[in-house]
Every structure is written in C-alpha cells, then in structure tokens.
Amino acid sequence: MKTQLASLACALLGACAASGPERPDVTLLHNARIYLGAPHWLAVEALAVSEGRVVSAGALAELERGPWNIVARLDLNGGFAAPGLQDAHGHVEGLGEALENVDLRGVTSYEELIARVVARASTLPPGEWVRGRGWDQNLWPSREFPHHAALSAATPDHPVLLERVDGHASLANALAMRAAQVDRAWSSEEEIAGGRVLLDGERRPTGVFVDTACALLERAAPRVDAAVRERRWLAAQEHLLAAGLTCVHDMGVAPATVRLLERLRDEGRLKLRLVEYLSGGGGLSSADLEGFPLAPDAFDRLCVPGVKLYADGALGSRGAALLEPYHDEAHQHGLMVTEPAELQAAIELCVSLGLQPAVHAIGDRANRVVLDCFEGAQRRYGDLRELRPRIEHAQVVAREDWPRFEALGVIASMQPTHATSDMPWAPRRLGEQRIEGAYAWRRLASEPARLAFGSDFPVERANPLEGLYAAITCAGPDGEPREGYRPDQRLSAAEALSAFTIGAARAAHQEQRRGRLLPGYFADLTVLDVDPLECAPAELLKARVLATVINGELVYAGARAH
Ligand SMILES: [Zn+2]
Known part of the structure; x- marks a missing residue:
C-alpha cells in the first residue's frame, strides 16, 4: 500500500x-x-x-x-x-538562561532543592546570585510551598532566586529579599495587584512570590547585558536544533530582542527559523508596536506576526483564573493578570494593527474572557478568522466554550507534555467535572491538523518527541496509566505529527510553505x-x-x- x-x-x-x-x-x-x-x-x-x-x-x-x-x-x-518538527510555543532566551541555571525539575524534596543550590553556590564567589528554575512543591512529600528559612541558612553568602516550574512563582532566600527590599512586615498577601506575597505567621514573606509579585525580586537581580543575551540565544539555538526542531514560535519577546535576532540573521548566525511574538500586557500602546508586524525575510528565518498577551497565571500555583473555586482550596479562584477591559483594549489594538494576538489562558474563566474579547474585537473589526487569533495553553475550557474556538477561528496552541506533567495533581485542583475540559485538545479543533502543538520550553523539555509521545499515549514516560489518562484525547501518530508540523505552521500563517x-x-x-x-x-x-x-x-x- x-x-x-x-x-x-x-x-x-x-x-x-x-x-x-x-x-x-x-x-x-x-x-x-x-x-x-x-x-x-x-x-x-x-x-x-x-x-x-x-x-x-x-x-x-x-x-x-x-x-x-x-x-x-x-x-x-x-x-x-x-x-x-516545529514548536508552537517556547521561550528561546528563557531556555538559554535555563541552560546556565540550576535545574530543579524533578526535585522530590525541599532538602534536595537546597542541596542542588548549595552545590552551585560553592562554585560562585560570595555575593553572586544563584538562579534556578523548575521546582514543583507538588512533587515533595508535604506538597506545600516552602519557607525560605532552611534555604537561607544554607546559603548565607549568595542571593538565591528560584523560579517555579511554571514560571508563575519564585522562591527567594533572605539575601535576595533583602536586596529587593521586600523583607518587611506586609499588611496583606494581596498588596501587589495581580500577584501574591505569601506571608508567615509574623506577616513576613515566606520567600514565595506569585505572578506579578515575582517582579519585585527580578528588579533586584543583576542586569543581563547584550553579550549575555547573545550567548544565551546561541546556546539555546544549538540545543533546539539538536532536539530536531526546525522552527520555534518564541513567545513574549522585547523589540530589542528582535533587533538582536535581525543582527544574528544578517551575520548568518541564525539557523533556526523563528516566529517571534512580542511581549504585551495591559496598557499596551501603538508606540510599543511601531514597525510591527515584521514580515518574513527572503530566507524566512525571522518574522514577527503578533503579540503575546497574558490573561491569567498557572494551575500549579493556583494562579489560573477559574469560574468556580479550586477544588482543593475553597475560596481561591486564581487571578487574572490582566483585567478583562485592559485585555479587550490590548487585543483590539493588535487587531487594528494587523497583529495576531496570542493570549496566555490557562483557567476556564481566563479562556472564556479571552474568547469574549475576541468576539468583541470581531464585532468591531469584522471576522477574525483570517488573522487566526491564538489562545496559548487553552488548558481548562468549560464545555460551553469548546465550540467557540472553531466558530471564532481561534487556534488552540497546546502542550501535550503539560497534560502528562500535570496529571498527578491536576485532578485535585480541578475536581472530576472540570477535568473533562482540561488538556482536551480533540474538543477544541475539528481535526488535529488545526491544533498547534509545542512544549512551552523551558517549562517542559524542548524535545518534540516527548510531546509526540504524550499526545499519542496521554501517559507518563513509564507508560502509566496504560489506557492514557485521557483515553478519548489520544491522537494517532499521524495526527500528533500534524499538530507539530502543519498545525504549527498554520498558526503562524505559514502552511503554504512549511x-x-x-x-x-x-x-x-x-x-x-x-x-x-x-x-x-x-x-x-x-x-x-x-x-x-x-x-x-x-x-x-x-x-x-x-
Ligand atoms: Zn509560555
């Protein structure tokens, strides 16, 4: 045959x-x-x-x-x-940084986290920051957010800043908090809009900062100069090519990054194909977007078709905005990191400039708000199907909203490895009923070739073969559960490959040439x-x-x- x-x-x-x-x-x-x-x-x-x-x-x-x-x-x-193979959602510079930082993925206890950080600190002169990423307290026996005391005691000479696996929370030690001037008594965990500063019994920070509150610490960390950024870019590129990727949709970059990439391209050092989405938040103005979209060059190495916007946080840190409270925390609904009205304005600005909005939405409330915003933009600017607005992650979607993706021409940009990484704890967060619309890629597209698959590296590993495996089996690397954790969402190999090839290309309007x-x-x-x-x-x-x-x-x- x-x-x-x-x-x-x-x-x-x-x-x-x-x-x-x-x-x-x-x-x-x-x-x-x-x-x-x-x-x-x-x-x-x-x-x-x-x-x-x-x-x-x-x-x-x-x-x-x-x-x-x-x-x-x-x-x-x-x-x-x-x-x-293409990755429709990754963070290239973040990967380059992660390759340089302490890798905390898979750490199974707070003690192990501290041991890894101490090992790195011992190689650095006192005063130098230790950065790390990838911890997930759900993998620890207590499953609770840590308190910085033990970490601070073990690292008296180095500021330490450790991002959670989803990038939506950070753990700081005492020196880092002192540098950021946040080690004081706080009146409330919600003092910072769009974020949380977790407090202990004395109303002092536990060291865990969520969503926008992480920026308080970032501001205190040493500046990254152009040479460091270029080094990280090139290291990430080698890593991605070795993983078999030929194109990456790089989410949430600054215009200055685009300039850096244009220079690398002109010097013949850009080998990977890049589809860049600018970073935008609420309060986005047309001045921020001047000169964009950027059309592909003759060799089609680099283009900037759109803007990454953010609706909510992530599920693991209970920052994902849900319609009903978290199953495992009765009064917590998560949070919108951009207010709906601001999001609406930012999306309409993008649409009016011909920029494709790519909006991060994890929780079912966030997904609904974004779909409503797209609908509002459609009323004002006409059919959006040609523009192909994207929802990044589309992780938990309420049943009523499933058909709205295709009806509005919205591309579900999803990450199969998120489904299998979150599998051990997502049902606790969501409960039986909502889990039906979680990581449910088949429900959001009439055929898998209309989905865009990626990994969200460095949140997950950039390896697209792991993504294919997760989409085909809906099971962990050990093959469990045997029938797949979502048997009805499993894809055939051809379907999964389609979402990592033509589906990703379509999400960037490139299905006629890639x-x-x-x-x-x-x-x-x-x-x-x-x-x-x-x-x-x-x-x-x-x-x-x-x-x-x-x-x-x-x-x-x-x-x-x-
Ligand atoms: Zn991402």
Missing part, C-alpha cells in the same frame, strides 16, 4: 517539477524514508531541493534523471524523515532513527535525531545509538 502511494506521489509531484529553460542546480536528499506530511503522510525515497525549497519528491532513480544539475547530495543516514515537503515548500526535515508513524510510542522516548535540515542544509548531525 505504502509503495503504491509513494509512486502515485511521484507521478503527481513529477508534474510539478521545476520547469523553464534554465536547468536549476539541486541538492538531492536521499537514503531515508521521507514522509511528505499531512494529510496523507506518503513516503518517498528522495527530494530534489533548490534554493532551499523542494522542487520534486519521489524515487531516487527518477530524481537522478530529472531536468536539473545535481550539484550536491545529502545522505540522510538510513533514517526516517518527517517535515521539520510543515510539508511538497514542491514549493521549504526543505526542512527532522530525521530520526525510528519511524515516527510506525514505531511503538515508547520508542519515541529513546529515539535519536540523526539530522536536522533547514532550507535543504544540514544544521545538526547526530549519531546513531549503536
């Missing part, structure tokens, strides 16, 4: 092969089973690539006789190639040592990236396991 389809593809595509009087120079990509992408996932033996784009796909023998000059060959090492390997599309490939469509899901977790190809050029070469 597959072979038949492949020769059919060849016949169809042969007709589209480069025409005209000039014989183009091509590179032949060969020695792999090359899947052309959604919707049929036909496989071919080889691609002919010219000026970064596929000109023909088919059998190697036929492409060798094609109407072109073969100037180079790229051997794909006997692997299995898919259209380049996400497939048909003639005219950019020759971006992820080459694995397993067949992502045929292998057992668990194999994906052990799979190796043999090659990452962008514009027909090898940008990462990996080795086989044996």
